[in-house]
Amino acid sequence: MAQRAIKQRTAPAPGYGGVAKSMHWLIVALLIAQYAIAWTMPDINPRTPPNTLIDLHFSIGVTILFLAVVRLLWRWRYPVPPVSDNVPAWQDRAARATHALLYLLLFLLPILGWIDAGFRALAINFYEIVTIPPIVAASRTLAGQTGDIHTLVSYILLGVIGLHVLATLYHHVWLRDRVFYRMLPGKE
Numbered sequence: 356m357a358q359r360a361i362k363q364r365t366a367p368a369p370g371y372g373g374v375a376k377s378m379h380w381l382i383v384a385l386l387i388a389q390y391a392i393a394w395t396m397p398d399i400n401p402r403t404p405p406n407t408l409i410d411l412h413f414s415i416g417v418t419i420l421f422l423a424v425v426r427l428l429w430r431w432r433y434p435v436p437p438v439s440d441n442v443p444a445w446q447d448r449a450a451r452a453t454h455a456l457l458y459l460l461l462f463l464l465p466i467l468g469w470i471d472a473g474f475r476a477l478a479i480n481f482y483e484i485v486t487i488p489p490i491v492a493a494s495r496t497l498a499g500q501t502g503d504i505h506t507l508v509s510y511i512l513l514g515v516i517g518l519h520v521l522a523t524l525y526h527h528v529w530l531r532d533r534v535f536y537r538m539l540p541g542k543e
């Protein structure tokens with residue numbers, strides 16, 4: 356009985372389930388909002404007054420981090436099988452590496468932002484509901500440096516997303532296989 360329960364938990368599902376798909380597209384939507392806000396919010400420096408857009412940037416960023424953690428735990432609980440046995444090994448490896456990198460960046464980027472906000476002694480008012488504590492003590496020397504790395508990593512994420520979307524297009528338009536459909540609602 357216990358053995359059957361373990362088997363059921365680890366057996367790969369036929370494809371991405373509704374929860375995995377919802378989280379994938381919710382994160383895509385939040386990232387679009389997040390970049391739009393990041394590029395319109397005022398430049399952050401020691402004289403920047405508290406601003407709604409900056410607060411929103413922090414709140415959405417923390418939401419993305421939370422969803423990325425839930426999503427990875429979900430994936431671990433419900434593994435997804437490879438798309439087909441016909442995909443060349445190098446393509447399978449490249450897809451896995453890109454997905455792993457996307458997950459990694461989805462953790463790294465918000466954490467760097469959280470660290471930078473801490474160095475700058477900026478409060479993180481999570482949707483004005485609760486204040487999220489800093490993870491580092493304020494530092495005049497380190498503030499800005501982590502901000503620069505955060506900004507750089509945000510561009511690296513954009514580049515990797517670009518590759519990921521191009522790969523999806525290649526499968527859909529050129530190979531005409533079911534890779535894109537796997538991530539669409541109502542398809543297997």
Ligand code: HEM
Pocket residue numbers: 386389390393394398399412413414415416417419461464465466467468469470471472479498499501502503505506509
């Ligand atoms: C995946 C989530 C995130 C993305 C895509 C993102 C993206 C960006 C981008 C593109 C900028 C540069 C804006 C500019 O051009 O000036 C920026 C700046 C910044 N972000 Fe984020 N961010 C994310 C999460 C967070 C989080 C969670 C926090 C804090 C809790 C945060 C705090 C900051 C701060 C403090 C700056 C200013 C950096 C500086 O100039 O020192 N970000 N973010």
Ligand code: HEM
Pocket residue numbers: 379382383386430435438450454455457458461516519520523534535536537538
């Ligand atoms: C229009 C934009 C996007 C399209 C068309 C797209 C499409 C897809 C497709 C078709 C898959 C399934 C691939 C497979 O079955 O092997 C997938 C998986 C994935 N996508 Fe996207 N994606 C987009 C944007 C993003 C963004 C912005 C992120 C995150 C930064 C992301 C992260 C991932 C991850 C991590 C996986 C692997 C999921 C897993 O196996 O756990 N995608 N995407």
